[in-house]
Amino acid sequence: MCNPPMPLSPPLAALDPLRIYDVLILGGGNAGLCAAIAARQAGASVLVLEQAPRSLRGGNSRHARNFRVMHDAPSEYLHAVYRRNEYWNDLAQVRGGNVDEGIARVLITESARVIPWMTDCGARFERPQSGVLTASRKTAFLLGGGKALLNAYYRTAQRLGIGILYGTEALSLRIKDHVAREITVSTHGHAQTVRAKTVVVASGSFQANVGWLKRYWGEAADHFSIRGTVYANGRVLANLLDQGAASIGNPATCHMVAVDGRAPKYDGGIVTRVGCMPFGIVVDRNGRRFYDEGANIGPSRYSLWGQLVARSPGQVAYAVSDAKAAGLFRPSIYPPIQARTIAELARRFAVDADTLVETVRTFNQAAGPVLAGGAAPSACRTEGITPPKTRWALRIDTPPFTGYPLRPGVTFSYLGVKVDERARVLMTDGRPAANVFASGSIMAANVIGQGYLAGIGMTIGTVFGRIAGREAARYAGY
Numbered sequence: 001m002c003n004p005p006m007p008l009s010p011p012l013a014a015l016d017p018l019r020i021y022d023v024l025i026l027g028g029g030n031a032g033l034c035a036a037i038a039a040r041q042a043g044a045s046v047l048v049l050e051q052a053p054r055s056l057r058g059g060n061s062r063h064a065r066n067f068r069v070m071h072d073a074p075s076e077y078l079h080a081v082y083r084r085n086e087y088w089n090d091l092a093q094v095r096g097g098n099v100d101e102g103i104a105r106v107l108i109t110e111s112a113r114v115i116p117w118m119t120d121c122g123a124r125f126e127r128p129q130s131g132v133l134t135a136s137r138k139t140a141f142l143l144g145g146g147k148a149l150l151n152a153y154y155r156t157a158q159r160l161g162i163g164i165l166y167g168t169e170a171l172s173l174r175i176k177d178h179v180a181r182e183i184t185v186s187t188h189g190h191a192q193t194v195r196a197k198t199v200v201v202a203s204g205s206f207q208a209n210v211g212w213l214k215r216y217w218g219e220a221a222d223h224f225s226i227r228g229t230v231y232a233n234g235r236v237l238a239n240l241l242d243q244g245a246a247s248i249g250n251p252a253t254c255h256m257v258a259v260d261g262r263a264p265k266y267d268g269g270i271v272t273r274v275g276c277m278p279f280g281i282v283v284d285r286n287g288r289r290f291y292d293e294g295a296n297i298g299p300s301r302y303s304l305w306g307q308l309v310a311r312s313p314g315q316v317a318y319a320v321s322d323a324k325a326a327g328l329f330r331p332s333i334y335p336p337i338q339a340r341t342i343a344e345l346a347r348r349f350a351v352d353a354d355t356l357v358e359t360v361r362t363f364n365q366a367a368g369p370v371l372a373g374g375a376a377p378s379a380c381r382t383e384g385i386t387p388p389k390t391r392w393a394l395r396i397d398t399p400p401f402t403g404y405p406l407r408p409g410v411t412f413s414y415l416g417v418k419v420d421e422r423a424r425v426l427m428t429d430g431r432p433a434a435n436v437f438a439s440g441s442i443m444a445a446n447v448i449g450q451g452y453l454a455g456i457g458m459t460i461g462t463v464f465g466r467i468a469g470r471e472a473a474r475y476a477g478y
Protein backbone atom coordinates (compact mmCIF):
# COMPACT_ATOMS: atom_id res chain seq x y z
CA MET A 1 0.00 0.00 0.00
CA CYS A 2 2.79 2.40 0.87
CA ASN A 3 5.08 1.00 -1.82
CA PRO A 4 5.54 3.62 -4.50
CA PRO A 5 3.95 2.77 -7.83
CA MET A 6 6.88 4.24 -9.76
CA PRO A 7 10.66 4.44 -9.24
CA LEU A 8 11.76 6.61 -6.35
CA SER A 9 12.99 10.08 -7.03
CA PRO A 10 15.56 11.39 -4.54
CA PRO A 11 14.25 13.70 -1.79
CA LEU A 12 14.55 17.28 -2.94
CA ALA A 13 17.05 19.29 -1.03
CA ALA A 14 16.23 22.70 -2.47
CA LEU A 15 13.61 24.39 -4.58
CA ASP A 16 14.19 24.04 -8.28
CA PRO A 17 12.77 27.21 -9.91
CA LEU A 18 12.70 25.55 -13.33
CA ARG A 19 10.78 22.49 -12.22
CA ILE A 20 7.00 22.13 -12.29
CA TYR A 21 6.04 19.89 -9.39
CA ASP A 22 3.02 17.62 -9.79
CA VAL A 23 1.73 18.23 -6.29
CA LEU A 24 2.86 20.94 -3.89
CA ILE A 25 1.72 20.49 -0.30
CA LEU A 26 1.57 23.55 1.96
CA GLY A 27 1.99 22.38 5.57
CA GLY A 28 3.60 19.30 7.04
CA GLY A 29 1.14 18.21 9.73
CA ASN A 30 -1.13 15.17 9.64
CA ALA A 31 -3.30 16.49 6.81
CA GLY A 32 -0.36 17.51 4.65
CA LEU A 33 1.56 14.27 5.13
CA CYS A 34 -1.51 12.13 4.39
CA ALA A 35 -2.06 14.12 1.19
CA ALA A 36 1.61 13.87 0.25
CA ILE A 37 1.76 10.11 0.75
CA ALA A 38 -1.53 9.51 -1.07
CA ALA A 39 -0.43 11.63 -4.04
CA ARG A 40 2.91 9.87 -4.22
CA GLN A 41 1.23 6.48 -3.99
CA ALA A 42 -0.77 7.50 -7.04
CA GLY A 43 2.47 8.19 -8.88
CA ALA A 44 2.85 11.97 -8.67
CA SER A 45 6.01 13.83 -7.71
CA VAL A 46 5.42 15.64 -4.43
CA LEU A 47 7.06 18.46 -2.53
CA VAL A 48 6.01 19.37 1.03
CA LEU A 49 6.69 22.89 2.30
CA GLU A 50 6.79 23.07 6.09
CA GLN A 51 7.20 26.42 7.77
CA ALA A 52 8.61 25.01 10.98
CA PRO A 53 12.17 23.80 11.36
CA ARG A 54 12.55 20.01 11.38
CA SER A 55 12.51 19.86 15.19
CA LEU A 56 9.07 21.51 15.35
CA ARG A 57 7.54 19.94 12.24
CA GLY A 58 4.06 18.52 12.43
CA GLY A 59 1.96 21.39 13.78
CA ASN A 60 -0.89 20.64 16.13
CA SER A 61 -0.90 17.03 14.98
CA ARG A 62 2.11 16.39 17.23
CA HIS A 63 -0.14 16.90 20.24
CA ALA A 64 -2.98 14.59 19.21
CA ARG A 65 -3.74 11.26 20.82
CA ASN A 66 -6.77 9.69 19.21
CA PHE A 67 -8.81 9.12 16.05
CA ARG A 68 -12.58 8.77 15.78
CA VAL A 69 -13.44 5.97 13.38
CA MET A 70 -16.63 4.21 12.40
CA HIS A 71 -16.48 0.43 12.82
CA ASP A 72 -19.07 -2.30 12.50
CA ALA A 73 -17.06 -4.94 14.34
CA PRO A 74 -14.43 -5.03 17.11
CA SER A 75 -10.81 -4.88 15.94
CA GLU A 76 -7.32 -5.02 17.35
CA TYR A 77 -7.52 -1.38 18.39
CA LEU A 78 -11.20 -0.73 19.00
CA HIS A 79 -13.64 -2.75 20.99
CA ALA A 80 -17.37 -3.23 20.31
CA VAL A 81 -18.89 -1.24 17.43
CA TYR A 82 -19.39 2.39 16.49
CA ARG A 83 -21.78 2.45 13.61
CA ARG A 84 -22.51 5.09 11.01
CA ASN A 85 -25.75 6.26 12.63
CA GLU A 86 -24.24 6.69 16.04
CA TYR A 87 -21.29 8.65 14.60
CA TRP A 88 -23.75 10.76 12.64
CA ASN A 89 -25.91 11.46 15.72
CA ASP A 90 -22.87 12.34 17.84
CA LEU A 91 -21.76 14.78 15.16
CA ALA A 92 -25.24 16.22 14.68
CA GLN A 93 -25.40 17.08 18.37
CA VAL A 94 -22.31 19.27 18.36
CA ARG A 95 -21.51 20.44 14.85
CA GLY A 96 -23.77 23.54 14.59
CA GLY A 97 -23.50 26.26 12.00
CA ASN A 98 -23.33 26.06 8.29
CA VAL A 99 -21.74 22.61 7.90
CA ASP A 100 -21.92 20.46 4.79
CA GLU A 101 -23.78 17.18 5.32
CA GLY A 102 -22.28 15.58 2.21
CA ILE A 103 -18.77 16.25 3.47
CA ALA A 104 -19.69 14.88 6.90
CA ARG A 105 -21.00 11.68 5.28
CA VAL A 106 -17.76 11.24 3.33
CA LEU A 107 -15.83 11.70 6.57
CA ILE A 108 -17.78 9.02 8.41
CA THR A 109 -17.71 6.49 5.56
CA GLU A 110 -14.02 6.94 4.85
CA SER A 111 -13.08 6.93 8.54
CA ALA A 112 -13.71 3.18 8.51
CA ARG A 113 -10.78 2.76 6.09
CA VAL A 114 -8.09 4.90 7.66
CA ILE A 115 -6.53 2.62 10.26
CA PRO A 116 -5.20 -0.09 7.88
CA TRP A 117 -3.78 2.63 5.62
CA MET A 118 -2.20 4.41 8.56
CA THR A 119 -0.59 1.27 9.95
CA ASP A 120 0.82 0.53 6.48
CA CYS A 121 2.38 3.97 6.64
CA GLY A 122 3.99 3.25 10.01
CA ALA A 123 1.32 4.40 12.52
CA ARG A 124 1.01 2.35 15.69
CA PHE A 125 -2.00 2.18 17.98
CA GLU A 126 -2.50 1.11 21.55
CA ARG A 127 -4.32 -2.15 22.11
CA PRO A 128 -7.43 -1.43 24.19
CA GLN A 129 -6.30 -3.33 27.28
CA SER A 130 -2.65 -2.32 27.28
CA GLY A 131 -2.74 1.44 26.95
CA VAL A 132 -2.21 4.03 29.64
CA LEU A 133 -5.39 5.80 28.52
CA THR A 134 -8.90 4.56 29.12
CA ALA A 135 -10.00 2.28 26.29
CA SER A 136 -12.59 3.93 24.10
CA ARG A 137 -15.20 2.41 21.83
CA LYS A 138 -15.27 5.41 19.51
CA THR A 139 -11.64 6.40 19.20
CA ALA A 140 -8.36 4.57 18.60
CA PHE A 141 -5.37 5.83 20.61
CA LEU A 142 -1.99 6.37 18.98
CA LEU A 143 0.94 4.57 20.54
CA GLY A 144 3.43 7.35 21.27
CA GLY A 145 0.91 10.06 20.42
CA GLY A 146 0.89 12.41 17.45
CA LYS A 147 4.63 12.94 17.54
CA ALA A 148 5.28 9.24 16.90
CA LEU A 149 2.68 9.27 14.12
CA LEU A 150 4.27 12.26 12.43
CA ASN A 151 7.74 10.75 12.71
CA ALA A 152 6.43 7.58 11.05
CA TYR A 153 4.77 9.57 8.25
CA TYR A 154 7.93 11.61 7.62
CA ARG A 155 9.96 8.40 7.43
CA THR A 156 7.45 6.96 4.96
CA ALA A 157 7.45 10.17 2.94
CA GLN A 158 11.21 10.09 2.68
CA ARG A 159 11.22 6.44 1.71
CA LEU A 160 8.74 7.20 -1.06
CA GLY A 161 10.88 10.01 -2.42
CA ILE A 162 8.68 12.89 -1.33
CA GLY A 163 10.64 16.13 -1.09
CA ILE A 164 10.42 18.05 2.16
CA LEU A 165 11.56 21.59 2.71
CA TYR A 166 11.61 22.83 6.31
CA GLY A 167 11.76 26.48 7.30
CA THR A 168 9.78 27.29 4.16
CA GLU A 169 6.63 29.38 4.47
CA ALA A 170 4.06 29.60 1.71
CA LEU A 171 3.26 33.29 1.40
CA SER A 172 0.69 33.43 -1.38
CA LEU A 173 -0.91 31.54 -4.24
CA ARG A 174 -1.74 33.40 -7.43
CA ILE A 175 -5.16 32.14 -8.50
CA LYS A 176 -6.44 33.27 -11.89
CA ASP A 177 -9.51 31.91 -13.67
CA HIS A 178 -9.94 29.31 -10.90
CA VAL A 179 -6.45 27.92 -11.38
CA ALA A 180 -3.44 28.44 -9.09
CA ARG A 181 -0.62 29.53 -11.38
CA GLU A 182 2.31 29.95 -9.03
CA ILE A 183 3.11 30.07 -5.36
CA THR A 184 5.39 32.51 -3.59
CA VAL A 185 7.34 31.05 -0.73
CA SER A 186 9.92 32.25 1.72
CA THR A 187 12.79 29.93 2.62
CA HIS A 188 14.69 31.26 5.61
CA GLY A 189 13.63 34.77 4.63
CA HIS A 190 14.44 34.40 0.92
CA ALA A 191 11.35 34.80 -1.33
CA GLN A 192 11.01 32.57 -4.40
CA THR A 193 8.34 31.49 -6.85
CA VAL A 194 7.38 27.85 -7.23
CA ARG A 195 5.32 26.31 -10.00
CA ALA A 196 3.18 23.24 -9.55
CA LYS A 197 0.38 21.53 -11.40
CA THR A 198 -1.64 21.26 -8.21
CA VAL A 199 -1.55 22.60 -4.65
CA VAL A 200 -2.88 21.05 -1.45
CA VAL A 201 -3.35 23.59 1.34
CA ALA A 202 -2.90 21.91 4.71
CA SER A 203 -1.51 24.76 6.77
CA GLY A 204 -4.09 24.83 9.56
CA SER A 205 -6.25 27.73 10.63
CA PHE A 206 -5.26 31.05 12.24
CA GLN A 207 -5.45 30.40 15.98
CA ALA A 208 -1.82 31.29 16.69
CA ASN A 209 -2.22 34.71 15.09
CA VAL A 210 -2.99 36.88 18.11
CA GLY A 211 -3.57 39.95 15.94
CA TRP A 212 -6.29 38.10 14.03
CA LEU A 213 -7.84 36.77 17.27
CA LYS A 214 -7.96 40.34 18.57
CA ARG A 215 -10.42 41.32 15.82
CA TYR A 216 -13.03 39.28 17.72
CA TRP A 217 -11.69 39.05 21.26
CA GLY A 218 -10.01 42.44 21.66
CA GLU A 219 -7.15 42.76 24.14
CA ALA A 220 -8.33 39.59 25.91
CA ALA A 221 -6.55 37.58 23.21
CA ASP A 222 -3.21 38.70 24.65
CA HIS A 223 -3.95 36.51 27.66
CA PHE A 224 -4.79 33.33 25.79
CA SER A 225 -2.47 30.35 25.66
CA ILE A 226 -2.24 28.71 22.25
CA ARG A 227 -2.11 24.98 22.96
CA GLY A 228 -0.49 24.08 19.68
CA THR A 229 1.96 25.33 17.10
CA VAL A 230 3.05 28.93 16.82
CA TYR A 231 3.08 28.49 13.03
CA ALA A 232 -0.73 28.46 12.65
CA ASN A 233 -0.73 32.09 11.57
CA GLY A 234 -3.45 31.75 8.91
CA ARG A 235 -1.42 33.34 6.15
CA VAL A 236 -2.47 30.84 3.48
CA LEU A 237 -6.09 30.92 4.67
CA ALA A 238 -6.17 34.73 4.48
CA ASN A 239 -4.58 34.67 1.05
CA LEU A 240 -7.18 32.23 -0.29
CA LEU A 241 -10.07 34.23 1.19
CA ASP A 242 -8.64 37.46 -0.29
CA GLN A 243 -8.70 35.83 -3.72
CA GLY A 244 -12.31 34.79 -3.53
CA ALA A 245 -12.25 31.37 -1.86
CA ALA A 246 -15.56 30.79 -0.08
CA SER A 247 -15.25 30.76 3.70
CA ILE A 248 -16.99 28.51 6.18
CA GLY A 249 -17.16 28.62 9.98
CA ASN A 250 -17.38 31.45 12.43
CA PRO A 251 -14.10 33.35 12.78
CA ALA A 252 -15.20 34.75 16.12
CA THR A 253 -15.30 31.35 17.80
CA CYS A 254 -12.47 29.08 18.84
CA HIS A 255 -12.27 25.72 20.48
CA MET A 256 -10.60 26.37 23.81
CA VAL A 257 -10.11 24.55 27.08
CA ALA A 258 -9.05 25.61 30.56
CA VAL A 259 -5.28 25.24 30.86
CA ASP A 260 -2.88 25.75 33.71
CA GLY A 261 -2.05 29.44 34.00
CA ARG A 262 1.62 28.50 34.14
CA ALA A 263 1.50 26.93 30.64
CA PRO A 264 3.76 28.43 27.95
CA LYS A 265 2.21 30.85 25.48
CA TYR A 266 2.52 28.28 22.64
CA ASP A 267 2.73 24.52 22.26
CA GLY A 268 1.90 23.50 25.83
CA GLY A 269 -0.06 20.56 24.42
CA ILE A 270 -2.39 18.20 26.23
CA VAL A 271 -0.51 18.09 29.54
CA THR A 272 -1.41 21.64 30.54
CA ARG A 273 -5.16 20.94 30.53
CA VAL A 274 -6.88 21.29 33.93
CA GLY A 275 -9.97 19.25 34.82
CA CYS A 276 -10.48 19.64 38.58
CA MET A 277 -13.30 22.22 38.34
CA PRO A 278 -16.24 19.94 39.30
CA PHE A 279 -14.46 18.75 42.45
CA GLY A 280 -14.18 22.15 44.12
CA ILE A 281 -15.02 25.74 43.26
CA VAL A 282 -13.71 28.21 40.71
CA VAL A 283 -13.23 31.89 41.52
CA ASP A 284 -12.34 34.89 39.40
CA ARG A 285 -9.40 37.18 40.09
CA ASN A 286 -11.52 38.96 42.71
CA GLY A 287 -11.98 35.73 44.65
CA ARG A 288 -15.67 35.28 43.77
CA ARG A 289 -17.46 32.29 42.25
CA PHE A 290 -19.11 32.99 38.90
CA TYR A 291 -20.52 29.71 37.49
CA ASP A 292 -22.06 26.41 38.59
CA GLU A 293 -19.01 24.14 38.85
CA GLY A 294 -21.31 21.09 38.87
CA ALA A 295 -23.11 21.98 35.64
CA ASN A 296 -20.80 19.86 33.50
CA ILE A 297 -18.80 17.04 35.01
CA GLY A 298 -18.16 15.21 31.70
CA PRO A 299 -15.29 15.54 29.20
CA SER A 300 -16.75 18.68 27.60
CA ARG A 301 -16.18 20.53 30.90
CA TYR A 302 -12.70 21.39 29.66
CA SER A 303 -14.03 23.44 26.78
CA LEU A 304 -16.87 24.95 28.82
CA TRP A 305 -14.32 26.33 31.27
CA GLY A 306 -12.03 27.53 28.50
CA GLN A 307 -14.86 29.74 27.23
CA LEU A 308 -15.82 30.89 30.73
CA VAL A 309 -12.28 31.87 31.68
CA ALA A 310 -11.86 33.69 28.34
CA ARG A 311 -14.78 35.90 29.35
CA SER A 312 -13.63 36.45 32.95
CA PRO A 313 -11.85 39.63 34.07
CA GLY A 314 -8.21 39.43 33.04
CA GLN A 315 -8.91 36.01 31.41
CA VAL A 316 -7.79 34.29 34.57
CA ALA A 317 -9.53 32.18 37.23
CA TYR A 318 -8.53 29.89 40.09
CA ALA A 319 -9.76 26.39 40.84
CA VAL A 320 -9.85 25.64 44.57
CA SER A 321 -10.38 22.22 46.16
CA ASP A 322 -9.35 20.28 49.23
CA ALA A 323 -7.80 16.93 50.10
CA LYS A 324 -11.04 15.08 49.25
CA ALA A 325 -10.54 15.90 45.56
CA ALA A 326 -7.12 14.24 45.37
CA GLY A 327 -7.00 11.53 42.72
CA LEU A 328 -10.39 12.39 41.22
CA PHE A 329 -9.01 14.11 38.11
CA ARG A 330 -5.99 13.92 35.82
CA PRO A 331 -3.59 16.60 37.09
CA SER A 332 -1.87 19.17 34.90
CA ILE A 333 1.87 18.76 34.35
CA TYR A 334 2.51 21.46 36.96
CA PRO A 335 2.09 20.52 40.63
CA PRO A 336 -0.98 22.02 42.31
CA ILE A 337 -0.46 25.03 44.52
CA GLN A 338 -0.98 23.82 48.08
CA ALA A 339 -1.61 25.56 51.41
CA ARG A 340 -2.74 24.67 54.92
CA THR A 341 -5.37 27.44 54.93
CA ILE A 342 -7.59 29.14 52.36
CA ALA A 343 -6.06 32.52 53.25
CA GLU A 344 -2.58 31.20 52.48
CA LEU A 345 -3.82 29.73 49.19
CA ALA A 346 -5.33 33.12 48.30
CA ARG A 347 -2.00 34.83 48.95
CA ARG A 348 -0.20 32.31 46.75
CA PHE A 349 -2.68 33.11 43.96
CA ALA A 350 -2.39 36.87 44.66
CA VAL A 351 -6.16 36.94 45.23
CA ASP A 352 -7.62 39.02 48.08
CA ALA A 353 -7.49 36.63 51.06
CA ASP A 354 -10.52 38.02 52.94
CA THR A 355 -12.71 37.67 49.85
CA LEU A 356 -11.63 34.10 49.09
CA VAL A 357 -12.07 33.05 52.75
CA GLU A 358 -15.58 34.53 52.69
CA THR A 359 -16.39 32.83 49.35
CA VAL A 360 -15.38 29.44 50.73
CA ARG A 361 -17.27 30.05 54.00
CA THR A 362 -20.47 30.96 52.12
CA PHE A 363 -20.07 28.00 49.81
CA ASN A 364 -19.49 25.60 52.71
CA GLN A 365 -22.63 26.85 54.43
CA ALA A 366 -24.66 26.18 51.30
CA ALA A 367 -23.06 22.80 50.59
CA GLY A 368 -24.47 19.83 52.43
CA PRO A 369 -22.45 18.06 55.08
CA VAL A 370 -19.98 15.65 53.56
CA LEU A 371 -21.89 12.90 51.72
CA ALA A 372 -25.17 14.01 53.33
CA GLY A 373 -27.74 11.26 53.65
CA GLY A 374 -25.37 8.74 52.09
CA ALA A 375 -25.83 10.47 48.73
CA ALA A 376 -23.20 10.03 46.03
CA PRO A 377 -20.97 13.13 45.82
CA SER A 378 -22.25 13.78 42.34
CA ALA A 379 -25.77 14.14 43.76
CA CYS A 380 -24.85 16.79 46.38
CA ARG A 381 -25.98 20.33 45.54
CA THR A 382 -25.92 23.68 47.27
CA GLU A 383 -28.95 25.41 48.74
CA GLY A 384 -29.48 29.16 48.73
CA ILE A 385 -26.46 30.58 46.91
CA THR A 386 -25.93 32.12 43.52
CA PRO A 387 -24.52 30.68 41.39
CA PRO A 388 -25.56 27.29 42.73
CA LYS A 389 -23.37 24.22 42.51
CA THR A 390 -25.68 21.51 41.26
CA ARG A 391 -23.41 18.46 41.62
CA TRP A 392 -20.48 17.47 43.75
CA ALA A 393 -21.18 20.25 46.24
CA LEU A 394 -18.96 18.96 49.04
CA ARG A 395 -17.60 21.38 51.61
CA ILE A 396 -14.05 22.58 51.08
CA ASP A 397 -12.81 21.90 54.60
CA THR A 398 -10.02 19.33 54.58
CA PRO A 399 -6.43 20.57 54.26
CA PRO A 400 -4.21 20.67 52.41
CA PHE A 401 -6.14 23.05 50.17
CA THR A 402 -5.06 22.94 46.58
CA GLY A 403 -5.51 25.12 43.55
CA TYR A 404 -4.66 25.71 39.93
CA PRO A 405 -4.51 29.06 38.14
CA LEU A 406 -6.57 28.83 34.93
CA ARG A 407 -6.21 30.48 31.52
CA PRO A 408 -8.07 29.90 28.25
CA GLY A 409 -6.06 27.62 25.96
CA VAL A 410 -6.98 27.89 22.28
CA THR A 411 -6.94 24.58 20.37
CA PHE A 412 -8.10 25.78 16.94
CA SER A 413 -10.23 28.40 15.26
CA TYR A 414 -13.33 27.46 13.29
CA LEU A 415 -12.73 29.55 10.17
CA GLY A 416 -11.81 27.68 7.00
CA VAL A 417 -12.29 27.39 3.26
CA LYS A 418 -15.27 25.63 1.74
CA VAL A 419 -14.52 22.44 -0.16
CA ASP A 420 -16.43 19.94 -2.24
CA GLU A 421 -16.42 16.18 -1.73
CA ARG A 422 -13.25 15.91 -3.81
CA ALA A 423 -11.54 18.32 -1.38
CA ARG A 424 -11.37 21.05 -4.05
CA VAL A 425 -11.46 24.59 -2.66
CA LEU A 426 -14.70 26.30 -3.66
CA MET A 427 -14.74 29.93 -4.74
CA THR A 428 -17.48 32.39 -3.83
CA ASP A 429 -19.11 31.85 -7.23
CA GLY A 430 -19.68 28.21 -6.18
CA ARG A 431 -17.17 26.78 -8.66
CA PRO A 432 -14.08 24.93 -7.49
CA ALA A 433 -10.57 26.15 -8.00
CA ALA A 434 -9.55 23.40 -10.39
CA ASN A 435 -6.13 22.59 -8.96
CA VAL A 436 -6.34 23.76 -5.32
CA PHE A 437 -7.29 21.18 -2.71
CA ALA A 438 -7.61 21.53 1.06
CA SER A 439 -7.31 19.21 4.00
CA GLY A 440 -7.24 19.32 7.80
CA SER A 441 -7.95 22.28 10.06
CA ILE A 442 -8.11 24.68 7.12
CA MET A 443 -11.33 22.96 5.97
CA ALA A 444 -12.53 21.27 9.19
CA ALA A 445 -15.42 23.73 9.58
CA ASN A 446 -17.08 22.00 6.61
CA VAL A 447 -17.69 19.14 9.05
CA ILE A 448 -17.78 20.73 12.46
CA GLY A 449 -18.54 24.43 12.71
CA GLN A 450 -18.73 24.60 16.49
CA GLY A 451 -18.25 22.27 19.44
CA TYR A 452 -16.01 19.23 19.14
CA LEU A 453 -15.93 15.44 19.16
CA ALA A 454 -12.79 13.87 20.56
CA GLY A 455 -10.62 12.43 17.81
CA ILE A 456 -12.43 14.01 14.88
CA GLY A 457 -9.74 16.58 14.02
CA MET A 458 -7.18 13.97 13.06
CA THR A 459 -9.77 11.90 11.23
CA ILE A 460 -10.74 14.93 9.12
CA GLY A 461 -7.07 15.48 8.19
CA THR A 462 -6.51 11.83 7.34
CA VAL A 463 -9.68 11.30 5.32
CA PHE A 464 -9.52 14.55 3.38
CA GLY A 465 -5.73 14.44 3.18
CA ARG A 466 -6.00 11.13 1.33
CA ILE A 467 -8.77 12.47 -0.90
CA ALA A 468 -6.89 15.70 -1.62
CA GLY A 469 -3.69 13.80 -2.42
CA ARG A 470 -5.42 11.36 -4.77
CA GLU A 471 -7.43 14.09 -6.49
CA ALA A 472 -4.39 16.32 -6.89
CA ALA A 473 -2.44 13.45 -8.43
CA ARG A 474 -5.37 12.75 -10.76
CA TYR A 475 -5.51 16.37 -11.89
CA ALA A 476 -1.75 16.21 -12.50
CA GLY A 477 -2.29 13.27 -14.83
CA TYR A 478 -1.87 10.16 -12.64
Ligand SMILES: Cc1cc2nc3c(=O)[nH]c(=O)nc-3n(C[C@H](O)[C@H](O)[C@H](O)COP(=O)(O)OP(=O)(O)OC[C@H]3O[C@@H](n4cnc5c(N)ncnc54)[C@H](O)[C@@H]3O)c2cc1C
Binds near residue numbers: 050228
Ligand atom coordinates in the same frame (compact mmCIF):
# COMPACT_ATOMS: atom_id res chain seq x y z
C1 LIG B 1 -3.10 20.04 22.49
C2 LIG B 1 -3.89 19.48 21.36
C3 LIG B 1 -4.37 18.19 21.45
C4 LIG B 1 -5.13 17.66 20.39
N1 LIG B 1 -5.56 16.37 20.50
C5 LIG B 1 -6.26 15.81 19.47
C6 LIG B 1 -6.62 14.44 19.50
O1 LIG B 1 -6.28 13.70 20.41
N2 LIG B 1 -7.35 13.97 18.45
C7 LIG B 1 -7.71 14.75 17.38
O2 LIG B 1 -8.37 14.28 16.47
N3 LIG B 1 -7.33 16.04 17.33
C8 LIG B 1 -6.62 16.58 18.33
N4 LIG B 1 -6.22 17.90 18.26
C9 LIG B 1 -6.55 18.65 17.04
C10 LIG B 1 -5.60 18.19 15.94
O3 LIG B 1 -4.29 18.37 16.40
C11 LIG B 1 -5.84 18.95 14.66
O4 LIG B 1 -7.17 18.76 14.24
C12 LIG B 1 -4.89 18.45 13.56
O5 LIG B 1 -3.58 18.42 14.01
C13 LIG B 1 -4.98 19.32 12.33
O6 LIG B 1 -4.04 18.83 11.41
P1 LIG B 1 -3.50 19.77 10.25
O7 LIG B 1 -2.51 18.95 9.50
O8 LIG B 1 -4.62 20.42 9.56
O9 LIG B 1 -2.75 20.95 11.03
P2 LIG B 1 -1.34 20.95 11.75
O10 LIG B 1 -1.02 19.63 12.33
O11 LIG B 1 -1.31 22.12 12.67
O12 LIG B 1 -0.31 21.17 10.56
C14 LIG B 1 -0.23 22.37 9.84
C15 LIG B 1 1.21 22.54 9.42
O13 LIG B 1 1.30 23.61 8.50
C16 LIG B 1 2.48 24.33 8.76
N5 LIG B 1 2.26 25.68 8.22
C17 LIG B 1 1.44 26.66 8.68
N6 LIG B 1 1.46 27.72 7.86
C18 LIG B 1 2.30 27.40 6.84
C19 LIG B 1 2.72 28.08 5.68
N7 LIG B 1 2.28 29.32 5.38
N8 LIG B 1 3.61 27.47 4.85
C20 LIG B 1 4.09 26.21 5.14
N9 LIG B 1 3.72 25.54 6.24
C21 LIG B 1 2.82 26.11 7.07
C22 LIG B 1 2.65 24.27 10.25
O14 LIG B 1 3.98 24.46 10.65
C23 LIG B 1 2.14 22.85 10.56
O15 LIG B 1 3.19 21.92 10.56
C24 LIG B 1 -5.44 18.44 19.27
C25 LIG B 1 -4.93 19.75 19.18
C26 LIG B 1 -4.15 20.25 20.19
C27 LIG B 1 -3.60 21.65 20.07
